[in-house]
Amino acid sequence: AQMAVHYILGIEQNLILSSNYTGMLKFKLEVFYKDYKNLISSFYSHFDKLDYSRKNDAIGYAKGFDLYFYINIPNFYSWLSYSYLVAREKNILHGSSEYPRLTGQVHTIAWITNFALGKGWNIDTKFYYGSCYPYAPKYLEYEKKSNQYIWETEQTKKEYLPSYQRIDLRISKEFKLNSHRLKTF
Numbered sequence: 001a002q003m004a005v006h007y008i009l010g011i012e013q014n015l016i017l018s019s020n021y022t023g024m025l026k027f028k029l030e031v032f033y034k035d036y037k038n039l040i041s042s043f044y045s046h047f048d049k050l051d052y053s054r055k056n057d058a059i060g061y062a063k064g065f066d067l068y069f070y071i072n073i074p075n076f077y078s079w080l081s082y083s084y085l086v087a088r089e090k091n092i093l094h095g096s097s098e099y100p101r102l103t104g105q106v107h108t109i110a111w112i113t114n115f116a117l118g119k120g121w122n123i124d125t126k127f128y129y130g131s132c133y134p135y136a137p138k139y140l141e142y143e144k145k146s147n148q149y150i151w152e153t154e155q156t157k158k159e160y161l162p163s164y165q166r167i168d169l170r171i172s173k174e175f176k177l178n179s180h181r182l183k184t185f
Contacts, residue, residue: 002056003037023073029065036060041091042102043136050102053091060089060101078113099158100134107131107163120174131163 010030017023039058043051064085071078087104090096109129116122137159138151 002039005035005037007033007035017073024071026068026070028068031065032063034062036062036089039089041089055093057093058089058091060087060098062087062101062104075116075118076114078111080111081109083108100160102134105130105133106160122170122172122174124168124170124172126166126168128166129163132160133164135159135161 008030009032010028012028013026015025017025037059038056039060040056041053041058043053062085064083067082069080085104085106085108087101088098089101090098107130109127111125111127113125114122115124140149140151142149
């Protein structure tokens with residue numbers, strides 16, 4: 001079995017924004033360190049297939065923090081989160097140096113909002129930013145035995161993909177039909 005020991009320190013603050021409890025503001029910060037033992041290491045084989053060693057042959061850690069901000073007032077809802085993560089592992093059987101874990105996305109930002117415009121109209125936005133997913137670079141190698149070139153992939157993750165951004169916008173209207181509510185997009 002793989003083992004993870006988590007150390008988490010957090011602070012959370014909830015604020016009621018009005019006397020009738022119609023608005024709330026929330027702030028949360030968590031700092032963490034995760035110590036991984038007896039990991040089953042993973043690597044990329046031919047054709048980008050992710051394989052596992054089937055042995056408890058690695059150790060590792062993850063450290064970072066999560067920051068979360070939330071507001072909910074009449075006709076408006078939003079939350080924003082930011083995460084910073086460094087996740088590394090090391091194969092102890094092969095004596096390798098530390099390399100990034102596949103789950104080690106360094107920066108993540110997420111933001112969601114909802115505006116209720118009245119008469120059943122809503123505008124929703126979602127934004128996502130992620131950076132630094134590790135990957136294993138490929139290289140072309142000539143194989144003498146088969147007399148052909150094949151793509152090889154380094155087993156440990158040594159490079160990072162470019163950042164990824166996405167923004168979605170949705171406008172919706174809620175209609176009443178036969179005293180039932182039906183939401184269309």
